[in-house]
Amino acid sequence: MRWRGGSDREMTTPAVLSAGAHVVLLAVAILGLPTLGRAPDDSLADVPIYDTSEVGPQSKAPVVSQERPQDRKLPEAEKNTPAPPAPQVEAAPKPKPDPKPDPKPEPQVAAIQPKVEEKPAPKPEPKVEKPKEPDAEAIKPKPPEPAVERKPEPKPEPPKPEVRKPEPPKPEPPKPPVAKPAPPKPQEKTVDQIASEAINRAQRPPQPVAGAGKPNVPGTRTPQTAFVAGRLTQSENAAMADKVRPCWSVNDGGRDASQLIVYVVVDMSPEGYVTDAVISDATRAAMANNPMLRAFAEAARRAVLNPRCQPLPYPRHKYDQLKRFEFKFDPRDLR
């Protein structure tokens, strides 16, 4: 109790300060900071120009030949070849302190632009609700096709430490096939299914892909491929790839262009429209110092976002597996 008597006065001041601070905080919360009042105008992109350069005339009249030993002007230089004016190197009114050319977008850009170029990896919940969209109902209660059911790996899919977006709780229970204990009968599979499974089997083991591609070219054959499991038939894959391919414009004469492979993670609505496309982390890491790879990856992302190349003709009964999937772009036949 000693502290009470001795601290009554001492406590009064902090209490007043605290109350005042809370009032101010409340006022700020309600009214907003004065400087934030301009925020609603999101059309204003105060994008700073991050480099300024003095552009001289056609060339900077290199210092050559004046002092050369055998210097002698031949009589044939025409009069219509005046030397261009000397380059202007005066300290011009540079608009900004001229930060170095930085490939990164300016912070202000990110703050003001409606969209950020590269989305941050962890994406919170909003996407989780996507499957619940009204239209989804028509597709969602899909009776799983036998082909899927027969797959010998109805693995309960261990809890995913999903990095980017939390997947909606897997509606695994509704899968009736699990109840059906019938072992897979190979003879009932279609050719496509057999081919697909063979491919998947080959892809499944998470082995390093050291031998694939040309390891000396950055961005090629990223180890990511080793961890990807595919469960699409070849015809399903081809249908989706054929839809997107026309929108993928690349510099096909670039050096080692055929060796560049990029990955884009895509979110897709039940109607087959791409709602989000993010260059995969592995590709992004590889393209940091490879402009060609960056150009390829950005072209790939533009392709999947292009409305001309949507909706994607995906197998509707596989929407749960395809609401987020990965596009692998491999321009292998380029020269």
Place this chain on the structure above:
Amino acid sequence: MTRSTLGHRLLAVAIALAAVLAAPVAWAQTRGLLQVSVEGAAANPVPIAVTDFVGDATGVQLSQVIAADLERSGLFRPIDRGAFIERIADPARTPRFQDWRAINADALVVGSVTQQGGRLRVEFRLWDVAAGSQLTGRAYFAEGANWRRIAHIIADEIFKRITGEDGFFDTRVVYVAETGPGNARVKKLAIMDQDGANHRFLTDGRSLVLTPRFSPTLQEVVYMSYAQGAPRVYLMNVDSARQELLGNFPNMTFAPRFSPDGNRVVMSLASDGNSDIYAMDVRSRSINRLTNHPAIDTSPSYAPDGGRIVFTSDRGGSQQIYVMSSGGGEGQRISFGQGRYSTPVWSPRGDYIAFTKQEGGSFSIGIMRPNGDGERILASSYLDEGPTWAPNGRYLMFFRQAPNAGGRAGAVRLQMVDTTGRVLRPVPTPTDASDPAWSPLIPQ
């Protein structure tokens, strides 16, 4: 065990541990995701909207030059301005992306031109329409007369940002301008921007000039001229038009070409009916013999790292391409196809050697890998000859002569082709034109 060995082992263990810990993260990102594989890209040009730059009246011309540059590359398809929905009034504002998506634009260029203190300030932004993000933005100052150069520099920026490769628009071309009848042909050196603008003559035509070659580092050319009666190699600064004899040899010198660092010129020197290859230091004028063979060795060209030289020789019975060390030596034959090969030029990118090939009744421009693999013919006609590389190693220029008709020589014109052979464009010149030499990117 020494301390350093122990340290290495600990480091190895730490790396292995980090790899083990990191693997699940990579695995977690993609595990369970289906993969759709898109193999084989489309060689579609990128649809791009280049809007008129606002502000100064120069803005419209500037954007037209940018659009023309991009179109000429074959990798872009500028969208007709008439289709634009949004009219850009303030390039500092975020565009309405839906308007640009509606006209199928993948990329959008906006900009402004303002006068500041009697000089131009040009600012541009390149937007990724699909992603709704700015890809790049820059501002430049220049004298008003240099607006075309700013346009080329901006086109280079756009080209590089979208394709990942350096551009080639802010460059110039020196070539041999030809006029007059075949038996009294006048040949002058001329220079112009790569798109044909800012054309001017460097010599008056009193002396025959041939084979100009640009320095890779300076605005200088070497070329062969009959100015003193006999063919000799000269050096000229294209800005001052000052020229000088490069070495004073008793015999004919020809087929000069700079080393990648611009410090040496490699050329042929003929003596007693034989020609061999020599390298000369441009500053000290010291000379070094590189081949010593009774056959005709000529048309030398350095690899971009300066370590090797490609040249032609008929030492095997017909004119073929050989590669040797830049210090000289025997050389290794790399061309084995039908026909005769000449004028090999090593790409600045290092991955190809361009050449002229004569086979049957036609001349072609082709490329092959430095080891002779992967020969591809890019263009072919009655006479296609004399390839020269753009500084990015993605495009070539050469000259094409039409067959003679009615006793008159066929027209000779410059052409540009890319390494896929798909982009073939004429290059405008005021007169007949041959022997083009592409400059490096002009230093800013």
